[in-house]
Amino acid sequence: MNAPTIIWFRRDLRLSDQAAVAAAAAAHGPVIPVYILDDETPKHRRMGGASRWWLHRSLEVLEATLRDKGSRLILRRGRAAEVLAEIVKSTGATQVHGLHHHEPWWRNAERALERILAEDAELILHHGNYLLPPGTVKTGSGGPYKIYTPFWKAMRQHMPPAVGEASPDRLEPPEIWPESDSLADWKLLPTKPDWATEFADHWQPGTAGAEKNLEAFVDKAEQYDDGRNLPSEPLVSRLSPHLHFGEISPATIWHRIANVTDRAETFLKELVWRDYAQNVIIQFPQYGSESYSEKLRILPWRDMADAKVQQDFKAWCQGKTGYPVVDAGMRELWATGWMHNRVRMIAASFLIKHLLIDWREGEKWFWDTLVDADFGSNSVNWQWSAGSGVDANMFVRIMAPLTQSEKFKAGDYIRQWVPELGDLDDPYVHDPEEHGCRPASYPTKIIAHKEGRARALGAYAQVK
Numbered sequence: 001m002n003a004p005t006i007i008w009f010r011r012d013l014r015l016s017d018q019a020a021v022a023a024a025a026a027a028h029g030p031v032i033p034v035y036i037l038d039d040e041t042p043k044h045r046r047m048g049g050a051s052r053w054w055l056h057r058s059l060e061v062l063e064a065t066l067r068d069k070g071s072r073l074i075l076r077r078g079r080a081a082e083v084l085a086e087i088v089k090s091t092g093a094t095q096v097h098g099l100h101h102h103e104p105w106w107r108n109a110e111r112a113l114e115r116i117l118a119e120d121a122e123l124i125l126h127h128g129n130y131l132l133p134p135g136t137v138k139t140g141s142g143g144p145y146k147i148y149t150p151f152w153k154a155m156r157q158h159m160p161p162a163v164g165e166a167s168p169d170r171l172e173p174p175e176i177w178p179e180s181d182s183l184a185d186w187k188l189l190p191t192k193p194d195w196a197t198e199f200a201d202h203w204q205p206g207t208a209g210a211e212k213n214l215e216a217f218v219d220k221a222e223q224y225d226d227g228r229n230l231p232s233e234p235l236v237s238r239l240s241p242h243l244h245f246g247e248i249s250p251a252t253i254w255h256r257i258a259n260v261t262d263r264a265e266t267f268l269k270e271l272v273w274r275d276y277a278q279n280v281i282i283q284f285p286q287y288g289s290e291s292y293s294e295k296l297r298i299l300p301w302r303d304m305a306d307a308k309v310q311q312d313f314k315a316w317c318q319g320k321t322g323y324p325v326v327d328a329g330m331r332e333l334w335a336t337g338w339m340h341n342r343v344r345m346i347a348a349s350f351l352i353k354h355l356l357i358d359w360r361e362g363e364k365w366f367w368d369t370l371v372d373a374d375f376g377s378n379s380v381n382w383q384w385s386a387g388s389g390v391d392a393n394m395f396v397r398i399m400a401p402l403t404q405s406e407k408f409k410a411g412d413y414i415r416q417w418v419p420e421l422g423d424l425d426d427p428y429v430h431d432p433e434e435h436g437c438r439p440a441s442y443p444t445k446i447i448a449h450k451e452g453r454a455r456a457l458g459a460y461a462q463v464k
Contacts, residue, residue: 002029004091004174006121008084008098009035010106012129012246013062014207015069017164019126020097021171030174032091033066033073035059037186038080042105045288045375048368050337053196054205056188058245061206063183071171075181081112087178088121099246100125102134102278103375104285130275131161131250134282144283147391148276155272160258161251195334202336203241203371210242214256221257225266231328231340232412237267240372241338243274250274277376280390288379289360291388295463296395301358312355315446316347317365319418322445324430325405326350328417335417337371342408348385349399354452356459359386395460398453405430418442 005024013035015021024031039046047055063073076083084096096117101107114123127133137154138144145151190196204212217237220227227235242248250271257264281287291297302309315321319330329343339347351362363382367373383389387397405414411426420442421429432438433445447455 002027003094004030004032006084006087006091006093006096007031007033008080008096009033009062009073010080010098010101010246011244012099013058014210014247014249015065015167016207017128017166017249017252018099018246019128019164020099020124021168022165023124023126024095024097025168025171027095029172031071031171032087032093032174032178033062033071033171034084034087035062035073035075036080036083037075037077037181038083038109039077040079041081041109042103045103045105045367048370048373049190050196050199050369050371051373052188053190053199053337054203054241054245054371056183056186057200057203057205058247059183061208061247065207066171069168069171071173072177073180074178075183075186077181077186080109081116084113085116085120088117091174091178094121096121096123098123098125099128100133101129102282104281128164128249128251129246130278131155131254131271132158132275134275134278144279145276146280146283148273151276151279152269152272155275159254159268161254163255164249164251196337198335199337199371202338205241205245205247207247210239210248213238213242214248214253218256218260221267222261222263224264228266229342229408231325231343231408231410233409236341238338240374244372244374273380274374274377277374277380280380281376284390287383287389288363288375291359291386292383292390293388293392296386296388299395299463300459302356304357304361309355309357312446313351313357313361315443316351316355316357316362320443321350322433322443323350323401324414324418324421324432325410326401328410328414331417333366333369337369339370340413342404343410343413344381345385346399346401346404348382350401350452352386353395353398353456354401354447354449356452356455359383359388396457398456400449402431402434402449 005027007020007024012018066073117123220235223235227233243250254271257267319327321327325343326347329339329347333339348362351357352359359382363378366378380389384392387393387395406427411429414429415422420439421432424432424437428435428437
């Protein structure tokens with residue numbers, strides 16, 4: 001019998017269009033699928049609470065899928081490189097197949113694993129988490145792109161992406177399985193308190209849930225260009241957590257959408273944005289913790305040690321700012337682990353500009369509460385909102401949340417997530433305080449729009 005081959009799963013929890021799975025199956029020997037819960041390598045970038053809920057459910061699905069293929073999933077906890085090296089030694093495996101991951105800590109883990117394995121086994125990493133391998137598209141001078149628009153145009157020349165292999169019919173099991181942890185023992189699900197009680201009402205983690213959301217979106221793809229900005233309308237794909245956990249490949253989504261409509265360019269650009277974010281964090285590994293703009297690094301943010309600043313930040317987190325669209329978004333986030341993209345921009349801008357709170361505080365909150373929390377996308381999007389990124393909105397462009405709410409017809413969205421305002425019609429629901437109909441149960445604005453705008457511009461003037 002051939003020596004065993006290990007599949008190292010991370011954010012790639014699927015069997016179809018998964019190059020590591022295909023390569024392991026093609027070795028015609030025993031296959032040992034492994035997932036390692038590694039909280040040590042990422043350190044402060046360990047998965048947040050919402051992501052851990054999703055991971056638990058997705059691993060359940062992956063385990064069941066592997067069982068149908070005659071296999072199973074081995075679960076271990078610890079430093080990925082060290083744990084994999086131990087499994088290699090105990091099983092006699094000669095190859096470890098996985099997909100490339102581009103977060104700084106995973107790149108470090110991949111290098112460490114190569115060193116530890118040395119002569120014992122070969123680490124073979126494939127591409128497949130993104131439309132193209134990072135570095136495929138380059139500028140005329142041969143360097144990486146920094147600006148999105150030319151990156152998109154260059155990427156478009158390489159599309160459509162290659163079609164991956166189907167899920168194997170069977171994965172050959174080893175004669176003796178290595179020991180495995182129990183998923184329940186990892187305690188990924190919240191209990192005291194169980195703040196995720198509504199998550200299952202909104203999400204079906206796993207490949208079947210991903211395919212279900214994709215098929216539901218196919219019929220709406222032509223409306224995405226305008227519909228993506230309307231939080232009251234169900235016109236977005238809701239595929240982001242499935243993509244983040246690799247339950248479906250971006251190539252699969254590209255082909256499914258592009259084959260049914262020629263009016264989906266805006267959505268396809270969003271898929272390419274994921275590739276762009278990886279392109280950025282490979283160039284700037286500290287992007288999640290340091291502003292790219294040097295002058296924005298010295299912006300005089302309000303001091304988080306101040307009690308009033310802490311109070312304002314808590315109001316933002318809890319959706320009690322007195323700005324209905326912001327509050328609706330933050331409450332949707334807490335209840336479902338997700339927030340409509342237009343509202344994410346409004347909520348982020350409000351924290352950064354109106355409250356003058358460092359963007360990194362918001363990024364940390366999103367990291368813990370989003371089921372699609374992604375280092376590349378979160379970092380790039382927050383720095384875009386802050387005006388501090390390599391390709392970003394200008395700091396002085398300050399979103400007016402009340403205007404945004406009315407412009408993008410967020411009334412029904414607000415009524416859904418802010419029940420105190422459920423009886424208010426448009427236009428009153430967008431700004432009940434201004435219209436003199438604010439219910440006593442709904443908070444007053446923690447800062448006036450003009451006051452917040454003036455404070456932000458004043459802070460910027462000090463570093464301009």
